[in-house]
Amino acid sequence: MCTPETYDVICAGQAVLDCITRGKEAEPYKQNVYRAETIRLHPGGDAVNEASALASLGIRTAVVCGLGKDLAGDAIVRLLTEAGVHTERIRRLAMDTPVANLMVAKDGSRVSVNSRATELPGYRIRPEELAGARIVSFASLFRPPFADMADLAALIRAAAAQHAVICCDTKLPLDGTITLKALEEVLPLVDYLFPNEHEAAYYTGKETFPEMAAVFRSFGVKQVIIKAGAEGCYVSGPEGDFRVPAVPVEKVVDTTGAGDHFVAGFMAGILQGASLWDCAESGVRLAAQAITHTGGAGQKQAEQKQ
Numbered sequence: 001m002c003t004p005e006t007y008d009v010i011c012a013g014q015a016v017l018d019c020i021t022r023g024k025e026a027e028p029y030k031q032n033v034y035r036a037e038t039i040r041l042h043p044g045g046d047a048v049n050e051a052s053a054l055a056s057l058g059i060r061t062a063v064v065c066g067l068g069k070d071l072a073g074d075a076i077v078r079l080l081t082e083a084g085v086h087t088e089r090i091r092r093l094a095m096d097t098p099v100a101n102l103m104v105a106k107d108g109s110r111v112s113v114n115s116r117a118t119e120l121p122g123y124r125i126r127p128e129e130l131a132g133a134r135i136v137s138f139a140s141l142f143r144p145p146f147a148d149m150a151d152l153a154a155l156i157r158a159a160a161a162q163h164a165v166i167c168c169d170t171k172l173p174l175d176g177t178i179t180l181k182a183l184e185e186v187l188p189l190v191d192y193l194f195p196n197e198h199e200a201a202y203y204t205g206k207e208t209f210p211e212m213a214a215v216f217r218s219f220g221v222k223q224v225i226i227k228a229g230a231e232g233c234y235v236s237g238p239e240g241d242f243r244v245p246a247v248p249v250e251k252v253v254d255t256t257g258a259g260d261h262f263v264a265g266f267m268a269g270i271l272q273g274a275s276l277w278d279c280a281e282s283g284v285r286l287a288a289q290a291i292t293h294t295g296g297a298g299q300k301q302a303e304q305k306q
Contacts, residue, residue, distance in 0.1 A: 006132035007086065008271055009054055012064035012125055012155075013047030013139030013146065013169075014118065015090070017072040017097060022104040022253075037106075043079045044100065046139035046169060049260035050267075053286060055084035057268050062086035064130065066123030066145065072097035089129050095122055108252035108291060119174070120144040124151060127158035135267055136164040139260070142178050143171040149182040160189040165270060169263050170195040172202055179203070180219055188220025192270070194263050196227040209234035210241060225266065225280060227259050232284055237276050244280040247288035261290035 023037030043052065047063050054061040063085055067073035069092045076097065080087050096117040104110045125145050130136050136159040138146060146152045159166050168190050180187065180203050193216055195203065204215035213224040213236035223237035232246040265286030269279030 006060075007062045008060045008133065009051075009135045009137060009267055010062050010064055010089075010130055010133040010164075011047040011051040011054070011137045011139050012130060013137075014045040014098065014120065014144065015043065015048045015063065015065040015067055015076050016045035016114070016118070017076055017099045018042045018044035018102050019099065020102045020104055023106050024103060041075065043076045043083075044102075044257065045098070046171075046260050047137075048076065048080065048085075049257040050137055050139050050169075050264045051085045052080065052083045053257075053261045053264035053290070054268065057264075059268060059271065060086070062089055062133070064089045064125055066091050066093055066095070066120055068093060068095045068097035068117075070097050072099050091123065093122055095120070118144065119147075124148075125155060127155055130155060130159050130164075131162055133164055135167060135270060136162075137167040137169070137263065137267065139169050139263075141168045141170045142173045144174075147174065147178075149178065153183060153186045156183075156186040156189050160186075165191050167192045167263065167267060167270075168194065169259070170199045170203070172199055180216075184219055187216075188222075190221045192223045192225060192266070193221045194225050194227060194259070194266070196229070196259055197231075200226045209243075210236070213241065223276065225283075227262055229258070233262070233280055235276055235280050239276045242277065244277065244284055247284050249288050249292055252291050253293055258287045258291050262287040 019041055021036045021039045025035045029035045047065050051061045051063040067076060067090055073092055077087050077090060098117040100112050100114040102110050102112045123145055140146060156166060166189055200212040204212045206212045206215060209226050212226060216224040217236060226234040230246050232244045234243050262283040266279045266283035269282040
């Protein structure tokens with residue numbers, strides 16, 4: 001395995017190939033055929049989005065994920081490599097690479113369609129695959145490949161044993177049965193937790209940000225950052241509780257991956273030794289940049305460089 005200095009950040013989680021249709025017209029231009037502004041393929045998924053954003057900032061980043069031995073998997077690896085992400089810890093398996101259809105409206109809102117390939121049958125992350133980074137980001141807590149609580153707890157312990165900073169972004173569970181109690185033994189090892197407002201309400205049963213943050217911190221989480229979209233974020237940690245407003249943008253193009261870019265910007269601040277406030281500001285700035293471009297990763301960074 002690699003030395004502890006190999007990477008600044010390891011982003012572990014799910015990788016998806018997104019087929020993004022943007023700006024579909026309301027009426028067909030001929031029978032059963034609709035016109036859209038663009039239809040493009042982009043690498044996506046929380047781990048991929050975070051890793052691509054970090055690499056665009058010049059941060060040494062690797063992604064840990066499972067992909068099929070198929071064209072979609074080939075495309076994700078190629079696009080990540082072009083984005084400067086280290087891909088040597090991606091495992092290729094006899095499964096379908098997750099592919100999602102995303103329909104992005106002209107106001108930037110979106111709906112998506114995916115298949116059971118997102119459950120990643122047969123793929124489990126190995127503890128040694130998380131070695132060698134200053135920060136380990138569990139990019140999609142409570143969703144595959146982090147839906148088995150015993151496996152997840154072992155991975156968090158392994159990352160903590162390497163003295164890595166542990167960041168966890170959350171998702172709503174697929175089966176609706178996971179609670180914070182399932183991870184209560186390892187939540188005190190989590191340095192930064194990044195639920196959005198809907199996930200925070202779900203896992204805590206509370207209605208206000210201060211109440212939500214208090215529940216997470218009662219389980220031992222050191223710092224809680226609740227992502228709230230256009231409202232910015234709510235931060236709770238040793239430096240106190242405070243809100244950081246979102247950065248206004250002239251035109252929202254696509255909100256895909258905005259939360260992942262927030263986490264990436266926040267982690268960039270951690271690496272720089274920034275205060276909790278400055279880390280949050282770094283997150284909202286990168287999220288604001290992200291929603292002015294298409295896709296969750298790859299093309300989004302390419303468009304920003306043009």
